[in-house]
Amino acid sequence: MRYFYICSITLISFVQLSLAQNAKIDSLRILAANQKPDTNRVKTWNSLSAKFKSASLFDSAICYSEKAILLGHQLGFKTGEAEALTLKGQAIAFAGDFKKALSIHFESLKIREVIGDSAGLAQGYNGIGGCYYDQGNLSEGMNYYLKAMRIYEGLKDEARVAIILNNMGRIYEDMKQYDKSLEYHFKALEKRKKIGDKYRIGASLTNIGNVYFYKEDYKTSLEYHLSALKIREESQDKRGLAISNLNVGNILSQLKDYPKAINHLEKALKISEEIKAKDQIAGATNGLGQIYRKLKNYPKAIKYSELSFKFAEESGSKKDMKWALLNLSDTYNEAGETVKAFRYYKQATVLNDSILNEESTKQMNELQTLYETEKKESQIKLLSKDKAINEKELQRQKVFRNAILAGAILFLLLLIVIFKRYREKQKANLLLDEKNKTIEMQKRAVEEKQKEILDSIKYAKRIQTALLPTEKYIARKLGRGKED
Numbered sequence: 174m175r176y177f178y179i180c181s182i183t184l185i186s187f188v189q190l191s192l193a194q195n196a197k198i199d200s201l202r203i204l205a206a207n208q209k210p211d212t213n214r215v216k217t218w219n220s221l222s223a224k225f226k227s228a229s230l231f232d233s234a235i236c237y238s239e240k241a242i243l244l245g246h247q248l249g250f251k252t253g254e255a256e257a258l259t260l261k262g263q264a265i266a267f268a269g270d271f272k273k274a275l276s277i278h279f280e281s282l283k284i285r286e287v288i289g290d291s292a293g294l295a296q297g298y299n300g301i302g303g304c305y306y307d308q309g310n311l312s313e314g315m316n317y318y319l320k321a322m323r324i325y326e327g328l329k330d331e332a333r334v335a336i337i338l339n340n341m342g343r344i345y346e347d348m349k350q351y352d353k354s355l356e357y358h359f360k361a362l363e364k365r366k367k368i369g370d371k372y373r374i375g376a377s378l379t380n381i382g383n384v385y386f387y388k389e390d391y392k393t394s395l396e397y398h399l400s401a402l403k404i405r406e407e408s409q410d411k412r413g414l415a416i417s418n419l420n421v422g423n424i425l426s427q428l429k430d431y432p433k434a435i436n437h438l439e440k441a442l443k444i445s446e447e448i449k450a451k452d453q454i455a456g457a458t459n460g461l462g463q464i465y466r467k468l469k470n471y472p473k474a475i476k477y478s479e480l481s482f483k484f485a486e487e488s489g490s491k492k493d494m495k496w497a498l499l500n501l502s503d504t505y506n507e508a509g510e511t512v513k514a515f516r517y518y519k520q521a522t523v524l525n526d527s528i529l530n531e532e533s534t535k536q537m538n539e540l541q542t543l544y545e546t547e548k549k550e551s552q553i554k555l556l557s558k559d560k561a562i563n564e565k566e567l568q569r570q571k572v573f574r575n576a577i578l579a580g581a582i583l584f585l586l587l588l589i590v591i592f593k594r595y596r597e598k599q600k601a602n603l604l605l606d607e608k609n610k611t612i613e614m615q616k617r618a619v620e621e622k623q624k625e626i627l628d629s630i631k632y633a634k635r636i637q638t639a640l641l642p643t644e645k646y647i648a649r650k651l652g653r654g655k656e657d
Contacts, residue, residue, distance in 0.1 A: 198224050215245045215253035222260040226267065229411035229448035234264035255284040255293055262300050266307070267412060269451025269488030275304040295324035295333065302340060307452065309491030311344050318344070332373075335364035339377060346384050347492065354384050375404040375413055382420060386427075395424045415444040415453045423460050431464055438464070455485035455493040459500060466504045474504045495524045 201221045208214040218241035225234035238261035245254030258281035266274035278300040285293040302317030318340050325333040342357030362377035382397030402417040422437030438460045445453035462477035478500045485493030498521035506514035 198228075210244060210248075212245075212248060212250045212253060215241045215248065215250055215257070218244070219253060219256050219260060222257065222264070226260060226264045228409055229267070229444075229450070231264045231268040231449060235261055235268075238264065251284050251288045252290065252293075255281050255288070255290065258284070259293070259296055259300060262304075266300065266304055268449050269453070269455075269484070269490070271304045271307045271489040275301060275308075278304065291324050292328060292330070295321040295328075298324070299333075299337060299340065306340065306344060306347075307492075308489050309495075311347060315341065315344050331364050332368055332370055335361040335368075335370070335373065335377075338364070339373070339380060342380060342384075346380070346387065349387070351384050351388050355381065358384065371404060372408055372410065375401045375408075375410075375417075378404070379413075379416060379420060382424075386420070386424060389427075391424050391427050395421065395428075398424060411444050411448050412450055412453065415441045415448070415450065415457075418444070419453065419456050419460060422457075426460060426464050426467070429467075431468060434464055435461065451484045451488040452490050452493060455481045455483075455488060455490060455497070458484065459493065459496050462497070462500050462504070466500065466507065469507070471504055471508045475501065478504060491524055495521050498524065 198221065201217055201224065205214055205217040205221065208217060218237045222234045222236075222238040222241065225231070225237065238257045241257035242254055242261065245251070245257055258277055262274045262277035262281060265277060278297055282294065282297040282301070285297055298317045298321035302314045302321065305311075305317065306314035318337050322334065322337045322341075325337060338357045338361035342354045342361065345351075345354035345357060358377055358381045362374065362381065365374045365377055378397045378401035382394045382401065385391075385394035385397065398417060398420045402414070402421060405413040405417050418437045419441035422434045422441060425431075425434035425437065438457050442454065442457035442461070445457055458477045459481035462474045462481060465471075465477060466474035478497050482494055482497035482501070485491075485497055498517045502514045502517035502521060504514075505511070505517065
């Protein structure tokens, strides 16, 4: 019932999103037709190429990118030309022709280097790394991913850093370093959730589900793949839907639910054929070949395994070629044709050795060590710079603190001097007050003494006056003794 519900939702989503996508494409076509043959038309054609690529219409994507390449070259519009080459390389890679895609990406890279487009260089490195990965050259894939990572980290482009983390996780998955692969995939998923990159959240969920599949934790793997399928129902990403159906089919095969597994794998095969994705056709046919081998339908198992090898060889995917050869070996062995079984097993072993050997593992470890060392050196330089800045700041703060302290001391000394002078003045005033009081007391004493003296004189005079006869009395007395 759940699978029926998923299929119904998927169909509805496809109809709605296809209509919206077609409307956008039609509007861009009209815009390009009305534009002059200038840089704006190059940009519009590039936008059309990107839209067709997202819709998994790779032939149309390649067609418009080639138009943009030609006009961009004629105009000397290097940025537009380089972008068109990148889009063409991506479309060709998605179609499964990794050898051709690799040469296109290198062509774009040359232009990016001339014009000094660092973001474009990183995009080119990522595309080249993806092509090497799909061809089974893991050491070169890791080398170019690390080159892209250095640039994106410098640009602080979290969305692109997440893409590289995701791709590096896939390499560790192929190296069977599953815990390390999960570490990278979960880092990528965390960044994508943080920035709300719903389209690529589906890719992260798919890759995490793949790792759990290889760890044989099929229940957890199925949960992640169904979550990815649900997200891809909401987009027009046919390639992503093909991948999710392929993965769900392979898990159901391991759980021995063969009818449902065949149903999902046939859906994956149908979509992959529609979008001409050779690598996905190889994966779907290989999954069907394995199921029919388990069901002991050896003719069908051989048929699908041979188809898988054919499309894997055309796409240049050594990894898918190896799986097809191993399934052919197992099928012939179970069918009793041991000679053919041994022949295919030997071919698969030789191919596996060319994909991942001791030397390539060593190279990748060296590349990872080099990257970590450069990252640490960069961090040390940054820390040293921060330390120098901090020391300068501390020195400035020390000078400022000493100036404040010196100022405070001077201010305190000034206060002491002022207070001392105030106390001396206050003391002098007190002494002056005491002297003034003493003088005043002395003045009062003198005045009182003078008053006492004057009072004594007045008193003596009064006594004298009282004892001596007056002048009239004397005169009268003197006048009585005279003869006339």
